[in-house]
Every structure is written in C-alpha cells, then in structure tokens.
Amino acid sequence: MAELLDRPSSWMNFLSVGGLASLGISAALFQLAKLQDGRVFELDRAQLVETLAHIAQLEHMLPLLVAVRGRITCREPTTCQLNGASAVMRELVEEEVYFKEHPSGRTTQECFEVRREQEQREAFLEDRTGSIRLENLEHAAGLPGVMEVKQEFRHADLLQGTLLQAVLSKALKSMVRHGVRITERYLPADMTVTVVGELVADCVGSSVLGSRAAGPVAANSNQLTSQQQQQPSGSDRSPAAILAARPAAAGRDSALGTNVASAGNVSATATAVVAAGAELLGQAALQALPYTLRMPGRGPFHVTTLTLPQLRTSLERTSSIIRVFAWGFGLLGAVLVVRKAAHAYQRLQTHRRFKRLLASRGDNDEGDGVRGPGTCVVCLDRDSDIVFSGCGHMCVCNACSVNLQKCPICRVASRTIRVFRP
CATH class of the missing domain: 1.20.58 (Methane Monooxygenase Hydroxylase; Chain G, domain 1)
Structure with a gap:
C-alpha cells in the first residue's frame, strides 16, 4: 500500500x-x-552431382556451386599417433593435468597445454567414376562433427621421485601433477561424406591426367613394337625350302596346326596388352579428373556425413x-x-x-508530507498509533502497518512500535 x-x-x-x-x-x-x-536458401542453389563422371556435362557452367558425395582419400595419408589410423588431417594436443588445493580445502583440476601438432595432406574426393581435388578443407562448416576424436590419459609416475619431494611439492606449490592427457582429432581416410562447394576447372589436373594417360599407352606401344620385332617373318621362305617341304606330305597337317597355334598365341598376347593399356588408361582417368572443389567466395561450404536432403532438413x-x-x-x-x-x-x-x-481535506503539506496529528496517512481515517523506530515517524494506524515494511513518509526500513495513548 x-x-x-x-x-x-x-x-x-x-x-x-x-x-x-x-x-x-x-x-x-x-x-x-x-x-x-x-544458409538454407544458398544450399538450394547447389547443383546435386550424382557421380563425378557427370561433371563433364557441367563444364560449360563452371564455376558452379555443387554438392558431391564420395569418399575422402589422400595419396600419402598421415598416420595418427594414438591409434595408427590413416588420416587426411589431424590435430594433436598434449596437456598436463594438475590437482590444485585451495586454502578453503576445495580441490580443482588445472590443465596446461604443453604441445600442439597439426598436420594436413592434400585431400581428394572420389567415387567409382573418378576423383577431384579438395581445397580449403579445414575451413569447411561441419568439419568438427566429421572428424573423430581419440583421447588417452597417462598417469604420472608417483614413484619417480622420493616421497619427500612429493610432500614438498604439495606443501609449497599446492599443486600435484596428476598426469598427461593427449587428445587427437583426425579426419580418417576413406570416409564417405557430402561436400558442398564451388567446382572449378583445374588446368594442372588436366595436364597431369594427360601425362598419366599417355604413359601407359606409350609403354604398351613399345611392348607391341618389341614383340613384333621378335616374331620371325614367314614371307622370306626360299624355293629350296618349299621343295624340301613338299615330300613331307604326311607331316604337313601337324606343322600347319603348330603354326596356327603360335599365331593365335601372338594375337592373344597383343589383345591382352591392349586391354591392359585400356585398363591403365581408365585407372588414370579414375585417379585424377581436371576439377577442383573449393570454398566459394560467397556461399556455403559444408563437409558432412549427411546427404544433401538430410543436410537441408537439419538446417x-x-x-x-x-x-x-x-x-x-x-x-x-x-x-x-x-x-x-x-x-x-x-x-x-x-x-x-x-x-x-x-487537497480537498486541506491536510496536505507539500513540505515533508506530514498530516495533522493523530491521522493515519494511509487510510486517512483512523488515528495513527504506530511509530517507526528507524525514523521516529508516527504516521500510520495498526491496521495499515501490517502490510508496511518501510515508513511511508521517508521510506526508511525499520521496526514498528505500537503506542497506546492515555
């Protein structure tokens, strides 16, 4: 009130x-x-590419924002320190863990980083039809959720020093070394992910592709030439040889069968060499397509294990x-x-x-708010019989003082004392 x-x-x-x-x-x-x-609107602009072989159909539209799903691979992957897994990139953090005792008796854990290692290799995205190079992979959104974490804790050897050293360290420093915690985050190789980024033509990749494709073809042609040079020529047979062969009418069929078999072996070998060359050419095309998937100057760049519809639904x-x-x-x-x-x-x-x-009653005093003696300033009806001990004002009645914690005149919080008049 x-x-x-x-x-x-x-x-x-x-x-x-x-x-x-x-x-x-x-x-x-x-x-x-x-x-x-x-972000969802920008993701809708991404062109979904079913396989990497379909990129050739979009070459006239490059650069283009695309979404490609495949496996992240690396030509020379790095090896994780904790579990020995092959990874495209990894980050290792080593922390020393201490137990600190406060004067109040409370014990807390303190961690201090002593070593940090980061290693990244050239990454590729590939599927059953080819592979393309990935750039700026470490700046992709969603990468922390894709990377795996391996942690190891090594307890401190309490017997390394004497017991006196441990007691002195605890008494003087109030901190006891608990151990070393090693945390390694890595992007494993051969992980299936969806990458949303800008697709551009890679001139370096096309030249590398040409050299890789030309190498097996040249080698196969050299092998064919050497094999043709080693084969004997049958067109330089002399007349004497022909006359000598005529009396051997009985063994002509068997000799003819032997020559046909040898010719068949030569043709089979040539066919196998050509097929091997074609297979090597196909493998070269699979290993390196002349395109690069990179972070766009403006737009989304995601790496996630979800598919494109699942990523859109999640956003x-x-x-x-x-x-x-x-x-x-x-x-x-x-x-x-x-x-x-x-x-x-x-x-x-x-x-x-x-x-x-x-104002209508004429009891209003603009100076200090004190009304006439004997009137409650709250209800303006009953006599005032309550005194506030903090300020000394007797301005309210007993009924109105029940809901009051402060003096209604000077706003000082204090106890109330009831006064009984004779």
Missing part, C-alpha cells in the same frame, strides 16, 4: 530491465534464424528451434515490459488520487 503512494520519479520506473533484456535476446535470435534461413530444423526460442523470449519480454509499465501507471494514478483527496 505504501508503494502505491510513491510517485514515479522518472521514466525508468516504467521500463523493465529484464523485459528489455529478453527483447534484445529475442531480436538476436531472430537475426540468427534469418541467417540460418539464408531447417535448427532454424525452427531458434525461431521458437526467439518467440518465447519476445513474449516474455513483452509481458515484463507491459506489466512494469502498467504497475507504474497504476501507482501514478493512485498517487494523484490521494493527492486530490488530501
């Missing part, structure tokens, strides 16, 4: 700090949801969740602001009403 008598001194009494904070959080969340919707779900929280904080802030403003307006109206009532 006494709070209603206080006149709002400034416009700050009409504003709620918690409400304004909630409205600010709501605005920030709406901006974040809008940014997430923009939309995240945007919906952010928008729900934004609406919640917005409604909460609006309720707090309206409630505080309504409460302040009600206090202002109550103050004006009581001021008019006091």
Whole structure:
C-alpha cells in the first residue's frame, strides 16, 4: 500500500530491465534464424552431382556451386599417433593435468597445454567414376562433427621421485601433477561424406591426367613394337625350302596346326596388352579428373556425413528451434515490459488520487508530507498509533502497518512500535 503512494520519479520506473533484456535476446535470435534461413536458401542453389563422371556435362557452367558425395582419400595419408589410423588431417594436443588445493580445502583440476601438432595432406574426393581435388578443407562448416576424436590419459609416475619431494611439492606449490592427457582429432581416410562447394576447372589436373594417360599407352606401344620385332617373318621362305617341304606330305597337317597355334598365341598376347593399356588408361582417368572443389567466395561450404536432403532438413530444423526460442523470449519480454509499465501507471494514478483527496481535506503539506496529528496517512481515517523506530515517524494506524515494511513518509526500513495513548 505504501508503494502505491510513491510517485514515479522518472521514466525508468516504467521500463523493465529484464523485459528489455529478453527483447534484445529475442531480436538476436531472430537475426540468427534469418541467417540460418539464408544458409538454407544458398544450399538450394547447389547443383546435386550424382557421380563425378557427370561433371563433364557441367563444364560449360563452371564455376558452379555443387554438392558431391564420395569418399575422402589422400595419396600419402598421415598416420595418427594414438591409434595408427590413416588420416587426411589431424590435430594433436598434449596437456598436463594438475590437482590444485585451495586454502578453503576445495580441490580443482588445472590443465596446461604443453604441445600442439597439426598436420594436413592434400585431400581428394572420389567415387567409382573418378576423383577431384579438395581445397580449403579445414575451413569447411561441419568439419568438427566429421572428424573423430581419440583421447588417452597417462598417469604420472608417483614413484619417480622420493616421497619427500612429493610432500614438498604439495606443501609449497599446492599443486600435484596428476598426469598427461593427449587428445587427437583426425579426419580418417576413406570416409564417405557430402561436400558442398564451388567446382572449378583445374588446368594442372588436366595436364597431369594427360601425362598419366599417355604413359601407359606409350609403354604398351613399345611392348607391341618389341614383340613384333621378335616374331620371325614367314614371307622370306626360299624355293629350296618349299621343295624340301613338299615330300613331307604326311607331316604337313601337324606343322600347319603348330603354326596356327603360335599365331593365335601372338594375337592373344597383343589383345591382352591392349586391354591392359585400356585398363591403365581408365585407372588414370579414375585417379585424377581436371576439377577442383573449393570454398566459394560467397556461399556455403559444408563437409558432412549427411546427404544433401538430410543436410537441408537439419538446417531447417535448427532454424525452427531458434525461431521458437526467439518467440518465447519476445513474449516474455513483452509481458515484463507491459506489466512494469502498467504497475507504474497504476501507482501514478493512485498517487494523484490521494493527492486530490488530501487537497480537498486541506491536510496536505507539500513540505515533508506530514498530516495533522493523530491521522493515519494511509487510510486517512483512523488515528495513527504506530511509530517507526528507524525514523521516529508516527504516521500510520495498526491496521495499515501490517502490510508496511518501510515508513511511508521517508521510506526508511525499520521496526514498528505500537503506542497506546492515555
């Protein structure tokens, strides 16, 4: 009741700090949801490529934002230190762990980084039809969720030093070495992922492809030439040889069969060599396509284990969740602001009403707010018989003092004492 008598001194009494904070959080969340919707819109512009062999059909449209699914491979992968797995990139962090005792007796864990290693190799994305090079893979969104984590903890050898050294270290430094924690994050090779990025033509890759394809063909042609030179020529047979062969009519059929078999072996060998050359040429085309998938100057760059529809659904779900929280904080802030403003307006109206009532009775004193002796300043009806011990004002009656914690005149919080008049 006494709070209603206080006149709002400034416009700050009409504003709620918690409400304004909630409205600010709501605005920030709406901006974040809008940014997430923009990512979904940019992802819709990505051209889905079923296989890498279909990239040749899009060559006239390059550079182009595409989404390709395949396996991440590496020509010379690095080896992880903890589990020995083959990885395209890895990061190793070594931390020393200590137990620290505080003067209050509470024990906390302190970690200090002592070593960090980062290693990255040239990455490729390949499927059953070919492979393309990947650039700026470490800057792709979603990469932390794709990388695997391996952790190992090595306890400190407490018997390494003497017991006296351990006691002195604990007493003087109040920190005891617990061990070493090694954390290794790595991108394993041959992991199937979806990469969304900008596809460009790679001139270096095309020249490498030509050299790789020309090498097996030249080698096969050299092998064919050497084999043809080693074969004997049958067109230089002399007449004497022909006459000598005529009497051997009985063994002509068997000799003819032997010559046909040898000719068949030569042709089979040539066919196998040509097939091997074609297979090597196909493998060269599989190993390196003249294209590069890189981070676009403006647009999404994702590496994820999800497919393109699943990635889009995940982004939309995240945007919906952010928008729900934004609406919640917005409604909460609006309720707090309206409630505080309504409460302040009600206090202002109550103050004006009581001021008019006091003015009509002629008991209003603008100096210090003290009315005539013996009248309660709250109900303006009963006699005042309550004294506030902190300030000494006797201004309210016993019935009105039940809901008061402060003096309605000077606003000093104190105990109340009831006075009985003779």
